[in-house]
Amino acid sequence: MTPDALKYSEEHEWVRVEPDGVAVLGITDFAAESLGDVVFVELPELGAELTQFEKMGEIESVKAVSDLYSPVSGTVAERNESIIDSPELVNDSPFDAGWMVRVTLADAAELDNLMTHSEYQALLEAQS
Amino acid sequence: MPTSDNLRQTALYDTHIALGGRIVPFGGWAMPIQYDSILREARAVRSNVGLFDVSHMGRLKIQGAGAAPLLSRVLSLGAKSMRPGRARYCLICNQDGGIIDDCIVYRNSEEDFLLVPNAANTVAVIDWLARWNTKPNTVSINNITTETAMIAIQGPQSIPTLNEITTDDISSVLPFNTIRTRIDGIDAMLAHTGYTGEDGFEVILPAEDAAGVWRLLVEQGAASCGLGARDVLRLEAGLLLHGNDMSVDTNPYEAGLDRFVRPDRRGYVAREALLRARDNGVQKKLVGFFMTGRGIPRHGYAIHHYGRNIGEVTSGGPSPLLDSNIGLGYVPADYSAVGTHIQIDIRGRLIDAEVTSLPFYSRRKK
Numbered sequence: 001m002t003p004d005a006l007k008y009s010e011e012h013e014w015v016r017v018e019p020d021g022v023a024v025l026g027i028t029d030f031a032a033e034s035l036g037d038v039v040f041v042e043l044p045e046l047g048a049e050l051t052q053f054e055k056m057g058e059i060e061s062v063k064a065v066s067d068l069y070s071p072v073s074g075t076v077a078e079r080n081e082s083i084i085d086s087p088e089l090v091n092d093s094p095f096d097a098g099w100m101v102r103v104t105l106a107d108a109a110e111l112d113n114l115m116t117h118s119e120y121q122a123l124l125e126a127q128s
Numbered sequence: 129m130p131t132s133d134n135l136r137q138t139a140l141y142d143t144h145i146a147l148g149g150r151i152v153p154f155g156g157w158a159m160p161i162q163y164d165s166i167l168r169e170a171r172a173v174r175s176n177v178g179l180f181d182v183s184h185m186g187r188l189k190i191q192g193a194g195a196a197p198l199l200s201r202v203l204s205l206g207a208k209s210m211r212p213g214r215a216r217y218c219l220i221c222n223q224d225g226g227i228i229d230d231c232i233v234y235r236n237s238e239e240d241f242l243l244v245p246n247a248a249n250t251v252a253v254i255d256w257l258a259r260w261n262t263k264p265n266t267v268s269i270n271n272i273t274t275e276t277a278m279i280a281i282q283g284p285q286s287i288p289t290l291n292e293i294t295t296d297d298i299s300s301v302l303p304f305n306t307i308r309t310r311i312d313g314i315d316a317m318l319a320h321t322g323y324t325g326e327d328g329f330e331v332i333l334p335a336e337d338a339a340g341v342w343r344l345l346v347e348q349g350a351a352s353c354g355l356g357a358r359d360v361l362r363l364e365a366g367l368l369l370h371g372n373d374m375s376v377d378t379n380p381y382e383a384g385l386d387r388f389v390r391p392d393r394r395g396y397v398a399r400e401a402l403l404r405a406r407d408n409g410v411q412k413k414l415v416g417f418f419m420t421g422r423g424i425p426r427h428g429y430a431i432h433h434y435g436r437n438i439g440e441v442t443s444g445g446p447s448p449l450l451d452s453n454i455g456l457g458y459v460p461a462d463y464s465a466v467g468t469h470i471q472i473d474i475r476g477r478l479i480d481a482e483v484t485s486l487p488f489y490s491r492r493k494k
Binding site for chain 1: 161162166167168258356359360391422423424426445446453
């Protein structure tokens with residue numbers, strides 16, 4: 001289920017670097033499943049400067065509020081407005097329609113601080 | 129999933145695990161908060177039928193010639209006038225009028241009552257009964273919580289679903305009435321009560337038979353539902369949760385529960401305090417509100433009115449039925465009118481909301 005071309009953070013966010021160098025961010029299927037029904041997402045504003053591993057927004061399930069962390073540093077270039085109106089997309093399609101923001105990377109070398117697919121799978125197994 | 133050792137398990141615990149229930153601590157018990165999806169479970173109850181394990185709630189048998197007088201002393205409504213087969217929602221208040229618990233009392237026969245308090249308050253209720261039991265040789269109080277189970281079957285299809293497996297037709301049992309019948313051959317008490325705002329029954333049966341009946345109801349098409357869906361549904365129906373929306377620090381008039389209180393009865397332990405509260409009016413009131421701005425109100429968030437902190441949210445969350453975010457909270461009586469503009473402090477941001485009438489949702493009665 002978890003796509004293997006992506007990079008992953010310990011906070012269960014994924015990053016996909018597009019051919020144009022822009023990074024797309026979201027949360028993993030594990031994170032979405034753990035949260036339960038997502039009913040509210042607060043995303044950073046367009047143009048906001050994100051810092052790797054720092055808070056970039058909030059996500060709420062029926063019962064709980066959680067922080068969203070950015071797995072990279074950079075500038076928000078686009079927000080997925082459809083998850084504002086339809087937060088259930090995060091559960092239904094965490095790696096695709098449920099993406100959160102597109103970010104112009106400040107430092108592509110930061111991607112090395114993230115996990116590969118197999119490293120992330122190992123983390124999940126260690127936590128289960 | 130590991131749970132702490134000191135949590136109690138209901139007779140349905142293994143069934144919840146087998147059905148994929150996610151277990152959380154609640155009122156001292158290990159209970160399923162959800163199976164698959166809280167929202168799907170809530171929708172199943174509104175559109176079809178759902179099952180809830182409510183075995184964690186207390187079940188106290190109160191029997192003997194002194195049972196009705198004892199209950200009349202401690203309950204907010206008299207018990208002596210109840211007809212056998214009837215159930216009543218009522219409050220247990222202390223001598224200051226504070227709410228120790230809310231519960232349902234059932235009269236099975238002249239000298240045989242069942243009291244169902246909340247899980248976390250069962251011990252406090254037993255202690256309170258014992259304190260006012262001035263003629264203990266005429267009353268026996270037996271805690272049958274462990275040897276029995278309690279399953280709530282709720283939703284528009286609850287009655288047809290139950291009728292498939294009960295010996296007697298339950299269609300004619302009126303709300304807040306009970307029937308003793310057999311489910312799949314098992315002797316059970318069925319009460320036409322619930323905590324979801326939908327039609328439904330609550331079934332009390334021997335603990336050892338609970339798992340089989342649950343499976344049978346699932347086979348009949350009922351959805352297994354957890355505490356998460358139960359909380360969504362009861363909030364939509366404007367039903368209060370003790371510990372959140374009322375406590376020993378609130379009286380029934382503040383909580384808007386006036387119609388469940390008859391204070392002017394001789395010997396009622398909360399009589400003086402509740403008569404005073406009734407006649408003097410209240411300073412604070414529980415209100416319902418819906419968010420007009422973007423945000424979800426939650427327990428403990430502050431309520432503001434033009435920059436001034438005036439109260440606190442006691443329950444809140446998303447309403448899938450109303451497609452809106454709703455809450456309950458206490459405000460000064462002056463701010464309790466329907467239409468009053470308030471703001472909720474959602475983690476440092478003041479988000480607009482509006483006081484509305486309760487309940488948020490009321491099903492159309494047939």
